[in-house]
Amino acid sequence: MKVRSDVLRIYQSIHTWTGIIAGIVLFIGFYAGALTMFKGAIEAWSTPPALTLPQVPTEKLDDLVTQVLARDDKAKTGFRLSLHDEHQSPMTWYQQGSERELSMSNQIWHASLDEQGQLLTQLSTPSELAELVDQLHRTAGIAGEVGHDQAGVYVLGVAAFLYFLALVSGVIFLLPSLTKTFFALRKNKGENRFWLDVHNLIGITSLPFHLVISLTVIVFAFHDQLYDGLKHLVYGDKPLFAIPAPDRTLYSLTELPRIETVLTKVKQLAPEYQVNEMTYMNLDNPRATLRLGLYNPNGFMRGPVTDYLYMHPYTLTVSNSTFDPSEEGIWSRTVAVFFGLHFGSFGGDLGRWVYFFLGLSGAFLFYSGNLLWLEKRRKKQAAEQSHASRLMASATVGICLGSVAALAVSMLLGKWVYSYFSNINYVYLSAYYSVFVLLVAYAFWRGAARAALLILPLCAIATFAMPFTSLLAFVFPQLGLWAPYSMATLGVDLVALAFSAVFFYGYRLTRQRALHGPQDSVWALPVKQSLVENELSQQAQ
Incomplete structure (x- = not known):
């Protein structure tokens, strides 16, 4: 397929700038979204098993409900029964708050039956860690409200629209060379070409997934506006959705x-x-x-x-x-x-794992896309990188990697201090935003290279410490920690261990580039003039 070079340059520019503008917030959305594929496992991992009462046989649920309704007026307005889930108490209801809104101070009663059929109850403030991860996925951690929805939802909606443009323009730009370079990973043509090939390969092979995600995010963000438009243009005075009259x-x-x-x-x-x-x-x-x-x-x-x-x-x-x-x-x-x-709620557990890896690959696309753009700018500019390039590099490292590190640290810290706080949710919030803001500030202060060499090992250490903490809980139960008690909670630790290896490998690559890569790059650490002169003199000899 032949496309005029001037047309290709236009689509390349569209792909580049829409990706650059939207990529950073979408990185957070995709990374957190990958984790939400196992939201229930994260919730169970972050909750001491002592706070979950044992399940009861289905035939005894009526007895449980009867005893609870006879003793607690709050349960008479509503309650939830959980079946077949070892991570949930069989019956729960709200003492404070409701499921319709996210609150850090919800209080929930748990109920079950002992072996003699007597009622067991327990009041607790639930860990909202998994819900906070979901909020990161939906809002990228952007606080505030616009109307009745969160501001971050609209920001991600706009980013998803730009993301859709980046996808379409990227495909058009690649079409002329797609058949020749689709599976080509040309490492012999330089490191930059290799990572560009990886970026393109992941983007093309997962294109249907990315198209679906971009379009659905737009709908989720602007559904009120879409419904209002349909109501005025199509339905007029008729209701958009038929609502049956309630039984009075x-x-x-x-x-x-x-x-x-x-x-x-x-x-x-x-x-x-x-x-x-x-x-x-x-x-x-x-x-x-x-x-x-x-x-x-x-x-x-x-x-x-x-x-x-x-x-x-x-x-x-x-x-x-x-x-x-x-x-x-x-x-x-x-x-x-x-x-x-x-x-990704189809295909059972296999489908969830596929979406998990697709989400992570999407986060990689946004991060690598920014790095490739910065590398291209380096080759076009003079030896001294522009201030804009350095700011973009700092933002990419600080915000993308900073969000990953902040989430890992807050998850780890929550497990260690759970027993010391009546409400652990404020610890999660404080830890995440404190670490995130500090790392972003450090990235802009010290530059992308130094920031990456701090944040990547921090990510590796924090994620490695998660399974190590579970091991300590198993060996030393007196510490007040808790070990995995199901395949799901063990899976969280194993995934954290795998993440630790990936972050450590990323640190090694980044350190190699910072110390031995081109000195005109934003990823290079400044070398003292004396060392440079010494190296030049040795080469001359």
């Missing part, structure tokens, strides 16, 4: 159907699904709702983990679902597939 009948808690009855009803509606959780809401008013989280490893699910079925908790009348195969459910199913493609 007031029911008594004693009229709640048995859990087995609910599960039987769900089995009839969706035989291929397993009920993971049952959330009862507004039980004391006409808006009473039962939301069931249904898991199907072979299906596309709307939520990050499950599909949803909404029923009336007393009559079991279905009001909505995300898996309805009937004619009325075509739109919902389409939306569910769209959501599932973003969340």
Whole structure:
């Protein structure tokens, strides 16, 4: 395929500048997004197992619910039952706060039954570490609100639009040489050419994933504006979504159907699904709702983990679902597939691992793209790099690697000091933003090279210390730490260990470049003039 060189240069410029502008915040979104593929495992890893009460057989859940409702008025408004999950207590409800908003001060009651069938309860402030990682994914850590949504969501929405332009322009720019250089990793043509080939190979092979992510992020960020536009242009005075009239009948808690009855009803509606959780809401008013989280490893699910079925908790009348195969459910199913493609909530555990690595590869694309641009600028400029290039290098290292280090340090610190604080969530927040701001400031103060040589080993040490902490907890239980108690929590430690090796390898490469690479690069450490003169004299001899 032949494309005029002037046209190619235009698309190259579009790809470069849209990628540069959007890449830094998208790095945080992709890195944190990769981690959220195992959000439940991170939540379990960060929570002492003593705070989770043992599961009870399904046939005893009715007894558990009856005892709780007889003793606690808060539970009468709503509660959640968790089935088949060793990381969750069988029954929980909010003493303070709600699931509809993220709060650092939520208080949750946990309930279970002992071997004699007696009620066990425990009040705790839940660890929101996994939720904070998800917030990083959604907002890149940008605080503040615009309207009723977070400012960071809109920033990432704009970045995703630029990202989409970068994807399309990058493909057009590569088309003429794609068949010749698609799988070429030309290390013999220089280090810069090799990393450019790696960047292009990862970008092209994962292009469908990146297109889906960019488009879905735009929709997630600007869905209110899209809905308002549809309402005015298409629907007029008609409602965009038909909302059935609520059942105004007031029911008594004693009229709640048995859990087995609910599960039987769900089995009839969706035989291929397993009920993971049952959330009862507004039980004391006409808006009473039962939301069931249904898991199907072979299906596309709307939520990050499950599909949803909404029923009336007393009559079991279905009001909505995300898996309805009937004619009325075509739109919902389409939306569910769209959501599932973003969340990676399909293909079971294998699908989640694939999305995990795709998310990390996306973060690598943004980081490597900035580095390649800086290297290209070095070759075009004089020996002294421009101030703008140095600022971009500092921002790339400080913000991208700084966010990784800050998250690792906050996760590690939280595990060590959990027992010393009544609310560990403020420790997570303080640690993340303190470390992040300090590392960004250091990067701008000392430059990209010195900052990278500090932050990369910090990342390696912090991630290595996570499994080492678990080992200490196993050997010395008196320390007040806790060891992995499931394959999921052990998996968090093993992934952290792998990350540590990657960060250490990255440190070695960066150090090699800083000490022995071109001295006109922003990645070079300043060498004393005497050492330079000595080296030149030795070469002359």
